[in-house]
Amino acid sequence: MKQNTLTILLACCGLFTAAQSWSEVPQEVLEAEAARVDVVADASASTLAVFGPQGGGGGSGVVITPDGYALTNFHVTQPVGNALKCGMSDGVLYDAVIVGSDPTGDVALIKLFGRDDFPSAELGDSDQVRVGDWALVIGNPFLLATDFKPTVSYGLISGVHRYQYPSGTLLEYADCLQTDAAINPGNSGGPLFDAAGRLIGINGRGSFEKRGRVNVGVGYAISVNQIKNFLSYLQSGRIVDHATLGAVVSTDSEGRVVVADILETSDAYRRGLRIDDEIVAFAGRPVRSVNGFKNILGTLPRLWQVPLVYRRDGETSSIRVRLAGVHSAGELAEKLKKPVVQPNPERPGPEGPAPQPPMPQPPAPKNRKMPPVVAAHFEAKSGYANYYYNREHQRRLAEAFSPYRAGIASEGDWRLEGTFTDAQLEGPVRLDLSADRGTIDLPHYRGRADFSGPLFEYLDPPETGGLLVTLHLWQRLLQRGIEDFGEMQYLGRMPAETGAELDVLQSVYGGVEVRFLFDPVSGQLQGMEMFAEEEVDPCEIRFADYRAVGESQLPHTVEVRHADETYGTLRAEKFTWGEGIDR
Amino acid sequence: MRIKRTIHATLALLMLFGAVSTACGRSLATQVDRVQPKIVKLYGAGGIRNLEAYQTGILISADGHVLTVWSNVLDTDAVRATLHDGRSYEAEIVGVDPWLEIAVLKIEGNDLAHFSLEQAAEGRVGERILAFSNLFGVATGSEPASVQRGVISAVTQLKARRGVFQTQYAGPVYVLDAMTNNPGAAGGGLTALDGRLLGLLGKELKNRQDNTWLNYALPVDAVRDSVAGIIAGQPQKPPEPTSIPVRKPVDLPQLGVDLVPHVVDGTPPFVDAVRPGSAAAKAGLRPDDLILFVGDVLVQSINDLDRQCGQIESGNTLLMLVRRGEAIEKIELETESSQPRRPRTGESLR
Numbered sequence: 001m002k003q004n005t006l007t008i009l010l011a012c013c014g015l016f017t018a019a020q021s022w023s024e025v026p027q028e029v030l031e032a033e034a035a036r037v038d039v040v041a042d043a044s045a046s047t048l049a050v051f052g053p054q055g056g057g058g059g060s061g062v063v064i065t066p067d068g069y070a071l072t073n074f075h076v077t078q079p080v081g082n083a084l085k086c087g088m089s090d091g092v093l094y095d096a097v098i099v100g101s102d103p104t105g106d107v108a109l110i111k112l113f114g115r116d117d118f119p120s121a122e123l124g125d126s127d128q129v130r131v132g133d134w135a136l137v138i139g140n141p142f143l144l145a146t147d148f149k150p151t152v153s154y155g156l157i158s159g160v161h162r163y164q165y166p167s168g169t170l171l172e173y174a175d176c177l178q179t180d181a182a183i184n185p186g187n188s189g190g191p192l193f194d195a196a197g198r199l200i201g202i203n204g205r206g207s208f209e210k211r212g213r214v215n216v217g218v219g220y221a222i223s224v225n226q227i228k229n230f231l232s233y234l235q236s237g238r239i240v241d242h243a244t245l246g247a248v249v250s251t252d253s254e255g256r257v258v259v260a261d262i263l264e265t266s267d268a269y270r271r272g273l274r275i276d277d278e279i280v281a282f283a284g285r286p287v288r289s290v291n292g293f294k295n296i297l298g299t300l301p302r303l304w305q306v307p308l309v310y311r312r313d314g315e316t317s318s319i320r321v322r323l324a325g326v327h328s329a330g331e332l333a334e335k336l337k338k339p340v341v342q343p344n345p346e347r348p349g350p351e352g353p354a355p356q357p358p359m360p361q362p363p364a365p366k367n368r369k370m371p372p373v374v375a376a377h378f379e380a381k382s383g384y385a386n387y388y389y390n391r392e393h394q395r396r397l398a399e400a401f402s403p404y405r406a407g408i409a410s411e412g413d414w415r416l417e418g419t420f421t422d423a424q425l426e427g428p429v430r431l432d433l434s435a436d437r438g439t440i441d442l443p444h445y446r447g448r449a450d451f452s453g454p455l456f457e458y459l460d461p462p463e464t465g466g467l468l469v470t471l472h473l474w475q476r477l478l479q480r481g482i483e484d485f486g487e488m489q490y491l492g493r494m495p496a497e498t499g500a501e502l503d504v505l506q507s508v509y510g511g512v513e514v515r516f517l518f519d520p521v522s523g524q525l526q527g528m529e530m531f532a533e534e535e536v537d538p539c540e541i542r543f544a545d546y547r548a549v550g551e552s553q554l555p556h557t558v559e560v561r562h563a564d565e566t567y568g569t570l571r572a573e574k575f576t577w578g579e580g581i582d583r
Numbered sequence: 584m585r586i587k588r589t590i591h592a593t594l595a596l597l598m599l600f601g602a603v604s605t606a607c608g609r610s611l612a613t614q615v616d617r618v619q620p621k622i623v624k625l626y627g628a629g630g631i632r633n634l635e636a637y638q639t640g641i642l643i644s645a646d647g648h649v650l651t652v653w654s655n656v657l658d659t660d661a662v663r664a665t666l667h668d669g670r671s672y673e674a675e676i677v678g679v680d681p682w683l684e685i686a687v688l689k690i691e692g693n694d695l696a697h698f699s700l701e702q703a704a705e706g707r708v709g710e711r712i713l714a715f716s717n718l719f720g721v722a723t724g725s726e727p728a729s730v731q732r733g734v735i736s737a738v739t740q741l742k743a744r745r746g747v748f749q750t751q752y753a754g755p756v757y758v759l760d761a762m763t764n765n766p767g768a769a770g771g772g773l774t775a776l777d778g779r780l781l782g783l784l785g786k787e788l789k790n791r792q793d794n795t796w797l798n799y800a801l802p803v804d805a806v807r808d809s810v811a812g813i814i815a816g817q818p819q820k821p822p823e824p825t826s827i828p829v830r831k832p833v834d835l836p837q838l839g840v841d842l843v844p845h846v847v848d849g850t851p852p853f854v855d856a857v858r859p860g861s862a863a864a865k866a867g868l869r870p871d872d873l874i875l876f877v878g879d880v881l882v883q884s885i886n887d888l889d890r891q892c893g894q895i896e897s898g899n900t901l902l903m904l905v906r907r908g909e910a911i912e913k914i915e916l917e918t919e920s921s922q923p924r925r926p927r928t929g930e931s932l933r
Contacts, residue, residue, distance in 0.1 A: 131730055132615030132713075156611065156713075158729040162721055178721065180731040180761065195610070207719040207765070217731050217762030218718060251724075255669070289669060289724035 045119035052080030060139030060190025068112035072189030087148030100234030124198030126223035139190025155181025174298020183219030233492035237389030243323030400523025407551030422568035455510035465539030620696035651770030669725030678813035703803035716771030733761025
């Protein structure tokens with residue numbers, strides 16, 4: 001047919017030019033078309049066809065860094081296991097490994113191997129997306145792409161900030177984008193791009209009711225801004241959890257969003273939030289409806305501290321609340337052992353999880369051999385998607401932190417002398433720390449703690465949440481380093497009150513939980529939080545004014561806070577350790 | 584895009600092609616934002632089996648008249664109407680038209696953003712559209728309705744019969760190429776890209792014989808008089824059959840072109856005779872001309888030519904290229920003909 005067309009066109013030379021001039025297309029149209037062709041080409045290059053190790057399963061994905069980190073849906077990776085195969089539009093099939101999972105948000109982070117120059121998608125800002133914007137869905141619907149060249153569909157953004165209730169127990173889609181670009185089985189995990197080719201979401205769900213499991217012009221994508229919040233958590237190799245405020249909100253008769261119920265053990269309660277308080281803003285976004293509140297909460301990771309503004313009797317208050325996990329410790333891992341409930345395919349509800357391609361799933365044999373490159377980057381551990389990456393981040397932080405503890409002996413007593421200031425007074429302070437006990441001589445109080453037993457028994461001085469214990473753990477970190485402190489876990493990054501993102505290491509030691517907050521670039525220890533018990537306020541320390549002490553660098557300002565109050569600030573003038581301490 | 588349409592009011596196909604390309608990349612967010620305040624989410628009776636308890640309506644007066652479809656959702660005293668910004672009202676039923684299956688509701692309000700049925704536009708085949716609806720009830724509270732885009736595939740009569748697109752409504756419809764008629768979408772607004780109202784999204788219609796669903800909207804012309812009657816409190820009567828003209832595809836014999844007998848599949852489209860005084864004669868078409876192109880599409884056989892003409896609405900100038908001897912001639916055929924129409928098979932478009 002094409003051949004025929006060409007022959008006739010050539011035969012009638014005059015005709016050819018005539019036809020050309022008729023279909024004169026304005027230059028701007030041609031330019032817009034060419035621009036879109038370029039966007040599609042670029043966007044397709046970073047899109048993945050995701051398969052299990054034996055080629056089973058199937059879905060889509062998108063590369064987000066040149067060294068091969070890629071996003072897909074949790075419900076795509078979960079059935080196929082930890083080793084994956086990913087096809088790209090260059091026709092090459094790459095090995096990949098699971099890095100981190102977010103079962104509630106239906107996101108998985110994977111890492112591809114074999115290149116350090118993978119084409120990668122630029123992350124957009126999904127909060128800037130407007131209804132009526134054009135969008136591209138790229139992926140592997142119906143697993144058509146046997147040569148891994150992805151399928152492109154085009155459409156409008158139909159809705160933004162949509163909330164889709166959890167299906168079963170997991171897979172909540174909060175603050176998601178809705179598009180009429182076709183999303184079909186196999187598109188799961190693939191990218192939603194804006195008209196300029198920036199990644200704005202990960203496709204994973206559709207509304208299906210009585211028309212079978214194919215596109216009805218109503219697909220949903222997880223917003224990329226939610227994924228940005230979770231990215232460092234996912235890179236930690238953990239199975240990550242979403243957050244809860246510990247309060248139930250509802251709309252009252254006047255249409256205000258109010259606290260209907262609140263756990264007295266929650267951080268929000270300790271910060272002063274009570275039943276009937278009106279929620280005005282949360283995490284920096286205004287709250288206008290219950291869904292709006294759920295949308296914001298659904299995009300936040302467990303343990304983040306975020307601002308909350310509430311109104312009571314016409315008075316507005318601002319607090320920072322720590323978010324607890326949706327699931328209790330171990331509950332998430334336990335849930336994942338059970339197969340995710342698949343809705344009856346005859347009657348998939350509108351909240352049904354994203355389409356699963358009708359491919360036979362090979363049973364997952366326990367001892368299946370991983371490709372060597374994947375095996376070298378995988379370490380199974382309970383509570384983790386892939387402990388290898390958590391270990392890597394601990395190693396990275398240990399390396400960055402090592403200059404700060406240069407020359408510090410792995411054991412021995414410490415003495416710190418200087419001044420203590422609080423709102424009322426200023427006076428000399430002396431801190432003594434040894435392996436089994438600590439004392440602090442404050443201008444108004446002499447505190448002591450015994451470190452030989454469980455640490456939560458000595459929360460001295462009062463109103464600090466356990467300052468001596470916290471400083472004891474700080475000493476231990478400096479003396480032994482991250483490597484030998486004890487069992488450590490890298491959590492990811494969290495925003496500090498200053499807005500800066502800090503790397504967080506967590507450990508449970510001596511019966512207390514401690515978090516160390518590091519500057520991601522310099523490796524400097526910026527702060528600590530020590531929780532003597534669950535559901536009580538921690539002792540919080542902020543370190544500043546780092547100066548050389550011998551070979552090491554030590555903070556000369558230590559600010560102590562507890563339960564919304566600043567306890568005081570220690571300014572160090574003299575560090576002494578080991579033999580030099582005169583008892 | 585509309586300017587382009589006026590300039591290139593030549594070939595329906597060419598026009599469509601140009602329109603698609605230009606609008607791409609340019610966001611429709613501004614137009615969408617202007618329409619959203621006129622869309623209403625309706626909540627009423629239902630919620631059992633396959634009967635949703637929600638649908639859509641459109642504001643048609645500043646003081647709160649809402650046009651929607653007549654359905655089970657309205658079968659209650661407590662219909663709630665929620666605007667795009669979350670304001671929610673009790674809606675009272677003003678009246679229904681059982682033949683058109685439409686209803687007019689009333690909410691409290693004045694100075695509300697609304698569509699004017701008087702100023703609504705007429706949709707054409709190939710026109711790009713936006714569909715606004717409360718599909719699947721996904722937009723709750725202050726969330727605006729969902730927006731989808733598509734093209735009017737046909738303007739035709741809805742011929743419903745038992746089991747096949749079963750409905751009371753028998754009249755003109757816009758058939759759409761997008762999945763616009765989802766649960767809850769009925770009563771939603773169909774607009775042109777510039778936000779002018781074209782029609783009202785219809786109820787879900789399924790053909791039980793082949794399990795296909797129809798995506799369609801009722802043209803404003805088909806409901807305008809009835810709505811005015813309901814608001815004026817006049818009793819409803821069955822509508823006059825076919826109230827808007829349906830454009831036909833180009834019909835060459837009717838334009839005075841007789842082709843050579845269609846003997847085999849590949850018969851080339853040679854003109855056999857041209858009726859004197861016909862549009863074809865005026866355009867300068869002659870016997871023995873070989874039709875090569877219709878618009879910018881190559882036609883290699885009578886089959887191709889028929890198929891091509893069947894996709895073009897009459898009412899415009901049709902450009903053709905013909906071979907006459909060794910020369911190539913350009914023919915501009917006016918397809919709006921004063922000749923009496925020959926009967927065709929059925930009323931629907933091909």
